[in-house]
Amino acid sequence: MPYLRCLLVFATLMITGFSANETNGATGDCPVLDASNAAERDALMHYVCFVAAGPGDEAHSVADPSELPGNQQWxxxxxxxxxxSQTDSVYWVQLKVxxxxxxxxxxxxxxxxxxxDQIGFWISGNSADQQIMTGDQHPFASRGIDYRYYLFPVTLNAGENATVxxxxxxxxxxxVPLSLSTPDVIIADSNHLTLAHGLFYGALAIFAIFxxxxxxxxxxxxxxxxxxxMASLxxxxxxxxxxxxxxFWPNSTGFANTSIPLLIAVCTLAIxxxxxxFLDISPDTFADRLxxxxxxxxxxxxLLAFVLPYSLSIIINAIVGLSSIASLFITGFIRWREGYMPAKWYVLAWSGMLAGTLIYTLAAFGYLTDFLAREIFMQVAVGTQVLLLNYAIVQRWRLLNQKxxxxxxxARIQLEQKVHERTSQLRSTMRELEQANRQLAAMSLNDSLTGLHNRRHMDxxxxxxxxxxxxxxxxxTLALLDADHFKSVxxxxGHDFGDTCLKHIAEILSRHVKRPRDVAIRFGGEEFALLLPGTEAAGALRLCQRILEDMQQSVVKTATDGPVTITMSAxxxxxxxxxxxxxxxxxxxxALYRAKVGGRNQIIQAVEPD
Known part of the structure; x- marks a missing residue:
């Protein structure tokens, strides 16, 4: 099949280390780019030079451009x-502006x-030389600008030259996709991508929760x-x-690399x-065992992603992931041919996804240009697949419903002695359905972690x-309470201990909010609310004081560092x-905001407007 042939070509490319896009050309001096000229900025790569320094080369071991050989050929x-593609070389890139x-x-x-992993940036020859050392192996704050990509400032006076x-x-x-842009262009592009990413990840989150x-x-x-x-993808x-x-982990420099093969393996497990x-594979068949x-x-x-070297782990996980997608596609096609109609939509969903995954993987491994375009293409493929998969689920539900x-x-046309048995089964099914509906209604109004009511109930x-x-x-009276410094917890x-702390807070609130009509609510993250009908401001103040005192006098035990005290502001x-x-x-x-700003672990009552 064509998909298997593509997979074979991809595996061959990675084994041989061939890169169709690796640049080769004659050496020489880099031309100077007029940064004030938009047309020249758009043609930036015509002004860029580079050096590929393998292990043993002098340029491989130096850490500063001033230490490069004077006769270095670019x-x-x-x-x-x-x-x-994956290499042990160090790459020096130069741009004269x-x-x-x-x-x-x-x-x-x-x-x-x-x-x-490692990026060094130097600009020299202008009025203020600059140096930035950043990359995944440095804390995220080393970039200087809170942005997922790397932004390096270039400031030039009129008529000034500099070497980047x-x-x-x-x-x-x-x-190394480079561009030289003014801040307004950067902001505009970022806003457009933020909207697209927000819609994409928001849709995935909604489908996953649904x-x-x-x-x-x-x-x-x-x-x-x-x-x-959908969550792992x-x-x-x-x-x-x-x-x-x-x-998520701006200061976990080691996990930045480990997370990629780890998440590939988790996605493969999930699919x-x-x-x-979904394909309803019969037990003990070849497909089931596979x-x-x-x-x-x-x-x-x-698990091995935490042990194996990144360069080896990423290749193994990518090959296994693509192989798994191909085998699922073939299995779905076979189930479709066997007459299992929901498999038709499953196969259609994976058709575009297999191509999108292959292209995205080739781009990530350095065999295709324009990684950003491939990322957007992958998101389109994922979005289409998610819609088709959920439609396939609907079709499966319709099939089961038709059955x-x-x-x-x-049952209606069976003999009279069967009527009582079928009726009894139907009543049992209705009771189960009613119980499931009650559970769903309760879930929609209660927080699954703490057992308190949720934001919907409050609204x-x-x-x-x-x-x-x-x-x-x-x-x-309405009281809003917020756990202090909960992000640092x-x-x-870790989030498991954070969940334990939230349960601890909920227990204390439930212990103090005892009147029949008073309601304790978790309406988001570490934020809680108390609805107190028939309670004046003074009574609410006393109740909150008792809650804060109880919180301050109780502790939550950690696995390693002993007890921790959580305080709250109200x-x-x-x-x-x-x-x-x-x-x-x-x-x-x-009022809660003033309590947080004023030092936390206190209660502020709202003032009446003038």
Whole structure:
């Protein structure tokens, strides 16, 4: 089949180390780019030169451009992108720039590839020499600018010349897509990509949560596997795009590399589990044994990602991932031919995904240019696949539903002695369905971690309580509480310990909020709310003081560092005449903000507006 031939070509490319895009050309001096000229900036790669210094070369061991040999020969890029397959070489990149305008100007040299271990940046010859050392093997803050790609400032006075030098070394493939842009262009491009990424990752999150809720409500395992797949795929693309290093582990320099093969293995495990459950593979068949072996192999590779060298682990995981996708595609095609109609949509979903994954992998390994374009193409392929997979799930549900209707129809025409048995089965099914609906309704109004009510319940209840308070004249107080420095707790001890702390907070709130109509709510992260009908400001203040004192006097035990005390800040607001629920919430939130700014571990009551 064509997909298997593509996979074979890809494996051959990686084994031989061939790169179709590695630049070759005659050596010579680099031309000077007029940075004030937009046309020349657009043709930046015609002004870039580079040196590929293998182990043993003098340029491989030096750490500063001033230490390079005086007769160093530079190879012009000749307009080509600089991409290199996995190599031990150090790459020096040079760009000579000048400002021929009559005013001082500022640009950013942008490197649009996030997965690079070591990057050194030097600019010399201008009024203020600069040096930046960054990359995945440095804390994210070393970049100087909070951005997933690398931005290096270039400032030139009128008529001034400068030489920009980059030293790049990485244990994986090297993509060096460079551009020289003004800040307004950088911001505009970033805004457009932010919108696209927000829509993409938001859609994946919604689909994953939706499938997870379907799993909890129905107990059907492939819903869980589909949610697992979409979450792991989103996390892998998040890491490949540099977002995970920016937001999740900015200071974990070692994990920046480990996370990529680890997440590939996790994605492979997820797609194998989903395919095996969705395609309804018969037990003890060859396909069943093959998919089980793939799942076990993926799990083992996920663990080995912490042990194997990155350069070896990434290749093994990529080959296993592509092989697993191909085998699932073939298995789905066979099930389709066997008459299992949901497999038709499964095969269509994987058709584009297999091509997208192959192209994205080739780009990531340095065999295709324009990694950013391949990333967008991969997102389109993933989005299309997710839609088709969920449509396939709908078709499977319709098939099962049709079977249920057929069973019901057959029951109607059975002999009279069968009627009582079928009716009893139907009643049992209805009871189970009613129980499942009650569970789903409870889940939609309660927080699964702490057992408290959630934000949806608060949004439903607060307007009703405000209307009742205005009608009866009884007071209503809203208290908002927030755990202090909770991000540092998660960063230091992990999210599992953070969840333990949230449960601890919920227990304390439940212990103090005891009146029948008082409601304790977790409405987001470490944020909690108390709805206190019939309670004036003074009563709410006393209640919050008891809660804060209890929090300060209790501890949560960690696995290694002993007990930890969690403190909270609180803001309260009592409903005013002619005030609605939004204004009440706003005033309580402002009071909470003042409590946090004023030193935390305290309670601030909202002031009445003038």
């Amino acid at each position: 190879t012009p890029a000749n307009g080509h992108d600089l991409i290199f 000048s400002n021929l305008s009559d005013a001082r100007q500022f640009w950013y040299l942008k490197l649009n590839y996030p997965l690079l 030098t980059l030293r790049i070394q990485s244990s994986g493939a090297l993509n 499938n997870l809720l379907l799993y909890f409500s129905s107990g059907t395992i492939y819903y869980f596997h589909n949610a697992f797949y 989103a996390m892998f693309l998040f890491a490949m795009g540099g977002f995970a290093n920016q937001y 194998t589990l989903f395919g095996r459950s 998919l089980k072996a793939q799942a076990w192999l993926s799990g083992a590779l996920a 249920l209707l057929d069973i019901e129809h057959d 439903n209840l607060l307007p009703e309580l405000c209307a009742e308070s205005r009608r009866t004249g009884q007071p209503l 998660n960063d230091r001890w 803001g309260t607001a009592t409903l005013l005449q002619n005030e609605d629920d939004r204004e009440l919430f706003r005033r309580a939130d402002e």
